[in-house]
Amino acid sequence: MPVIESTKKAYDKLTWTWRPSSDKEAGDAIVKNLLLHWFPNKISKASLSWNYSMWLGTISFVLFMILVFTGVILMFLYVPSVERAYSSVKDIEFVVSFGWLLRGMHRIAAHLMVAAVFFHMVRVFLTGAYKNGSAIGANRPLNWIIGIVLLLLTLLLSFTGYLLPWDQLAYWAITVGTNIASSAPLVGKAMRFFLLGGNTIDQNTLIRFYVLHVFFLPMMVLLLFSYHMWRVRKDGGLAVADHEALDQRPEKIAPVKSKTYSLLGITNGTTVHVQNTMVDEEKNTVPSSPHLLRRIWLVTLLTFVATFLLTIIFRAPLEAPANPAVTPNPAKAPWYFLWLQEIVTITTVKIGSFTINGALIGGILLPGILLALAIWWPYRDKSSINSVGVWFAKERKIQNWVFISICALIIIFMIIGTFLRGPYWNFYWPWEAWPEMPVKF
Ligand code: HEM
Secondary structure: OHHHHHHHHHHHHHHHHHOOOOHHHHHHHHHOOOOOOOOOOEEEHHHHOHHHHOOHHHHHHHHHHHHHHHHHHHHOOOOOOOOOHHHHHHHHHHOOOOHHHHHHHHHHHHHHHHHHHHHHHHHHHHOOOOOOOOOOOOOHHHHHHHHHHHHHHHHHHHHHHHHOOOEHHHHHHHHHHHHHHOOOOOOHHHHHHHHHOOOOOOHHHHHHHHHHHHHHHHHHHHHHHHHHHHHHHHOOOOHHHHHHHHHOOHHHOOOOOOOEEEEOOOEEEEOOOOOOOOOOHHHHEEEHHHHHHHHHHHHHHHHHHHHHHHHHHOOOOOOOEOOOOOEOOOOOOOHHHHHHHHHHHHOOEEEOOEEEOHHHHHHHHHHHHHHHHHHHHHHHOOOOHHHOOOOOOHHHHHHHHHHHHHHHHHHHHHHHHHHOEOHHHOEOOOOOOOOOOOOEO
């Protein structure tokens, strides 16, 4: 049947890169494909391990791509105007065919991306992968800093998207979030004014957040991500490959026995043996096609399925339309900023008529110090090259524990802020009922 045959041919043409039949085809698959040519021809087996990177960076990028695809379709349906934003989201949710799925996947992927990028950073820290190995020209500390900027951009992307439905949840989360930012000394008020496009959250804010959300921030993420990946190549691949190369330093590799030979009986000699300082290519690397490509496909598929299932389980909320006159009690920031809101509350202390400003301590100084520490740490960490690319290296025990403790505290505060804080930010166990609150105008 000619139709079946031509379909099979088209399928083969489309997919031959995933199942090369020779080393030459495997090489061609990478070099000749626009999308694949940025991968190395061969990759160390250690980098492909599931346990080392947990593929969290790849998962973050797949989630970003889901956000781009669903976001572009949402742009055809959403209207960024104070009068129409809420009703357009309501239409997407209840009128447009599969609109709820589109909006839900966009929302779940956004939440997941914040978490995936955070845990990717945690894994990079715990494997000491922000340090240089033996590759010439490596600059992993720079890639760590690029990563921190990517994390901040991811948070901003999510934060700017939060406002767009223009419901009570959106309006008040952004009010709380920007109020925290405004407590920075000297520049705080100006910063809030600049972010909101005025003193109140209104049309100026909506259009500002919209442009940042659909164009400026995604572009920045895309550009920086490309640089992030290019640096991974320049830095000699993942740090675990560096560690493998170190394990095979010439002194650790048993010398290969040299052969003696004679040429036509005229001259005798021994083979010249050149020792390799990098990983033993034959034994420890495999062609990227199909080994890396198949794993990337699998990770993409699993991330997509997980996002899809979570979207069906947790429907995206849509509260009453934004109303500046009705303040919910409690008014909460987005979940990834709730640890800051929690610290702001704990550090706000009233002694008589004197008040210690928690917003300054918890909202600005503490995150500022944490950020500065994160940027400085790769240059401060003097642990040896042996601990690069190794999970929980003994040498880095103390710093790993300090890092884990800080992350654990952030997560605990987030959980408290999300589930255990009620009216006036009082503490309530999940089984305790909240008191009836009069609506504040
Ligand atoms: C949008 C956010 C980000 C994306 C899409 C991303 C993507 C990736 C990918 C795909 C890799 C290859 C290995 C892997 O999958 O783990 C990687 C490696 C790396 N990332 Fe990220 N990343 C992001 C944010 C970050 C952050 C927040 C940090 C740290 C602060 C960071 C630091 C690094 C470093 C140092 C490497 C090299 C790791 C190694 O050699 O083992 N990245 N990133």
